[in-house]
Amino acid sequence: xxxxxxxxxxxxxxxxxxxxxxxxxxxxxxxxxxxxxxxxxxxxxxxxxxxxxxxxxxxxxxxxxxxxxxxxxxxxxxxxxxxxxxxxxxxxxxxxxxxxxxxxxxxxxxxxxxxxxxxxxxxxxxxxxxxxxxxxxxxxxxxxxxxxxxxxxxxxxxxxxxxxxxxxxxxxxxxxxxxxxxxxxxxxxxxxxxxxxxxxxxxxxxxxxxxxxxxxxxxxxxxxxxxxxxxxxxxxxxxxxxxxxxxxxxxxxxxxxxxxxxxxxxxxxxxxxxxxxxxxxxxxxxxxxxxxxxxxxxxxxxxxxxxxxxxxxxxxxxxxxxxxxxxxxxxxxxxxxxxxxxxxxxxxxxxxxxxxxxxxxxxxxxxxxxxxxxxxxxxxxxxxxxx
Numbered sequence: 446x447x448x449x450x451x452x453x454x455x456x457x458x459x460x461x462x463x464x465x466x467x468x469x470x471x472x473x474x475x476x477x478x479x480x481x482x483x484x485x486x487x488x489x490x491x492x493x494x495x496x497x498x499x500x501x502x503x504x505x506x507x508x509x510x511x512x513x514x515x516x517x518x519x520x521x522x523x524x525x526x527x528x529x530x531x532x533x534x535x536x537x538x539x540x541x542x543x544x545x546x547x548x549x550x551x552x553x554x555x556x557x558x559x560x561x562x563x564x565x566x567x568x569x570x571x572x573x574x575x576x577x578x579x580x581x582x583x584x585x586x587x588x589x590x591x592x593x594x595x596x597x598x599x600x601x602x603x604x605x606x607x608x609x610x611x612x613x614x615x616x617x618x619x620x621x622x623x624x625x626x627x628x629x630x631x632x633x634x635x636x637x638x639x640x641x642x643x644x645x646x647x648x649x650x651x652x653x654x655x656x657x658x659x660x661x662x663x664x665x666x667x668x669x670x671x672x673x674x675x676x677x678x679x680x681x682x683x684x685x686x687x688x689x690x691x692x693x694x695x696x697x698x699x700x701x702x703x704x705x706x707x708x709x710x711x712x713x714x715x716x717x718x719x720x721x722x723x724x725x726x727x728x729x730x731x732x733x734x735x736x737x738x739x740x741x742x743x744x745x746x747x748x749x750x751x752x753x754x755x756x757x758x759x760x761x762x763x764x765x766x767x768x769x770x771x772x773x774x775x776x777x778x779x780x781x782x783x784x785x786x787x788x789x790x791x792x793x794x795x796x797x798x799x800x801x802x803x804x805x806x807x808x809x810x811x812x813x814x815x816x817x818x819x820x821x822x823x824x825x826x827x828x829x830x831x832x
Contacts, residue, residue, distance in 0.1 A: 453814045456771045457651075458600055458628060458746055458805035463694070464653040470697040471655065474690035482687050483678060492689045499689075499696035503660060506699045507645070508636045515661045515682045516692055520627040523646030523661040524551040524594075526672040526683075527623045531592045531644070532559050534669060538619065539589030540564045543582065545606075546789040547571055547599050551646075552625055556594075569595075573790050574736045575604025583614055590620040597629035601786040601803055602736045603746030605633065612641030621667065627651055627659075631702030632710070632745050637662055653808060654698035655691040701808075714744040714806045717815045721747065721804070724819030730826055735787065735801055746805045748787075750797035751822075754829055759802060762825045768818055771803045 454462070463471075474495065480488030482496045497511070504511045517523045532542070544556055546568045556566045567585045569577045577595065586593070593615045597608050608624055615622040623644035626635060631652030637645060645662035649655050663669060663682070675684030702710075718738050725732055735748040751759055756772035763770055772784075783798040791797055804818070 451767070453768045453810075453817060455804040455806065455810065455814070455818065456769050457807035457810075458603075458803065459771055460650050460656070461653045461807050462809065463650075463655060464698060464701055464808070466701060467654055467694040467697045471690045471694040474693045478689060478693075480689075482689055483676065492687075495693050496687055496689050499692045502696040503699050506635075506703070507630075507662060508638050509662055510665060512680065513637075513662055513665055515663055515679050516687055517659050517661050517683060518657050519650070519659040520549075520625065520646050520648035521551040522672065523648070523659050524549070524625055525555050526661055526669065527644040527646060527663075528552065528555040528592065528594060529559070530669040530672055531621060531623070532562075532564060535591040535621075536564075539587075539591045541567070541587055541590045543567045543569065543585050543590060543593045543595075543620070545569045545571060545577055545595055547575060547601075547604070547786045548594070548596055549600055549625055549627070551627075552594055552596065571604070571789050574741060575599050575602050575786070575790055576741055577606060577611075579607065579610055579614065582611065586615070586618050586620060588619060590618065592623060593620050594623040594625070596625040596627075597635075598626075598632065598743040598746070599786060600628045600746075601784055602748040602790070603628075603743035603805075604736055605629075605741050605743050607741075608642070609640045616641045628743060628746070631699065632707065632743060634704050634707060637664070643667060649691070649695040649698060652698050652702045654695045658688060658691045658695055660695075710808060711744040715739060716812065717806050717810065718744075718747050720812060720815045721749075721819060724816070725749075725822065728819065728823040730823060733797070735790065735797065745807070746803065748801055748803045750801045751826060752796070752800060754800055754826060756800055756802055758829065759822075759825065762829070763802075763821065766821050766825065768821055771805070772801065 478492050478495055480492035482492040500514050501511050504514045560566055569581055571577055595606055598605050612622055621643040626645050627648045630647040643664045648659040671682055671684050673684040731752040733750045760772050787798040
C-alpha cells in the first residue's frame with residue numbers, strides 16, 4: 446500500500462499540536478521573561494505581571510474570578526487535587542462520593558484509592574449513548590455525599606453529559622460538584638456560574654497548548670489545601686514555581702479557542718463527521734457509530750465500530766498508511782484490556798469493545814483529510830475482509 450507524503454493526524458483527543466501562535470508566545474516569554482513570579486525584584490514583578498494577565502484571560506473564558514484559577518501540571522493533577530483534597534477536607538462531614546463508570550483514569554484511580562481508605566463511591570451507569578440518568582443521580586445523593594465528580598465530555602466516545610442539569614441537582618445538597626473538563630475546555634462553551642460548577646479540571650495540551658500544564662477552577666469559598674507540599678505559590682493553593690512561559694502559551698491557546706471560534710469549529714467538525722459517515726456508507730463499509738453523531742455529543746470526537754475487524758489491526762494498518770487515529774484513551778493505549786467506556790455502554794460481551802476506533806479532529810484538519818481517511822479505510826477494510 447502506498448504511503449502518503451502527508452501524515453493525517455486525527456488523535457487530537459489524545460493530544461493536539463501546539464498552535465504556531467502559542468509557540469511564538471512561549472518562545473518570546475522564554476527569551477525575555479525569565480524571572481521567578483514569586484520574587485519581588487524587577488524580573489519577578491515582570492513575570493508576575495504575565496502570570497496574572499494570563500490568569501485573567503483564562504478566568505474570563507469560563508466566567509470565573511481570577512483568584513479562582515489555580516495553575517497545575519495538567520488534568521491529572523487537577524483531578525487528583527479536586528478529588529483527594531475534597532475527601533480529606535470533608536471526611537468528617539461524610540465519606541460518600543458519586544461518579545460514573547466512564548470517567549478517565551485520572552478520576553477513577555483516585556476514587557479507587559479512596560475506597561481503600563474507607564470511602565464509599567457510587568458509580569453511575571450510562572446508556573448506549575454514554576449518558577447518565579439524572580433520576581439515578583438524584584436517588585444516589587445522600588446526606589453524607591460530599592462530592593459528585595462527573596466528566597463533561599468523555600474522552601473515548603465524545604458523550605456530552607448534561608452538566609448544567611447536574612449542577613442544578615447538586616447545588617442545593619451538601620455535596621460539591623467537580624467536572625473533568627479536559628476534553629471540553631476550548632471545544633464547548635463553559636460558564637461555571639450558569640452550570641453551578643464548584644471544581645473544574647483542564648489540560649492545556651488538548652487545545653493546542655503546551656503539555657504538563659493545566660488549571661483547577663476552585664469556586665470562592667472552597668479552600669482546598671495544597672496537594673503538593675512546598676512553597677506558597679498560587680495563593681498557597683499549589684506549591685511549586687509557576688511555569689510562566691507555558692502559562693502565557695496556555696492563555697494564548699484559550700484566546701484561539703474563544704467562544705466565537707468554538708462555534709466555527711463545531712460546524713466544521715460536524716461536517717467532518719457527516720462526511721466520514723456518509724463516505725463509509727457509500728463505500729459499503731459495515732460499521733456503526735458508538736453513540737450519536739450530534740445529539741449530546743462533542744463535535745470533535747467520533748467513535749466507530751468497524752464490524753469484524755480488531756481495533757489494533759485496523760489502527761496499525763492506518764498508521765502504516767499515514768493516518769493516526771486511536772483505540773480508546775491515549776493514557777491506556779498500552780493496555781491489552783478493552784475500553785471500560787464501551788463496556789459500560791454496551792456490555793463486556795459486545796464485539797464492538799474490541800472493534801472500535803476513535804477519530805478526533807483539530808483546528809489543523811481539513812475536509813481533504815476526511816476524504817483521504819474514507820478512501821484509506823475503505824481500501825484497508827476491503828483488503829482485510831477478503832483475506
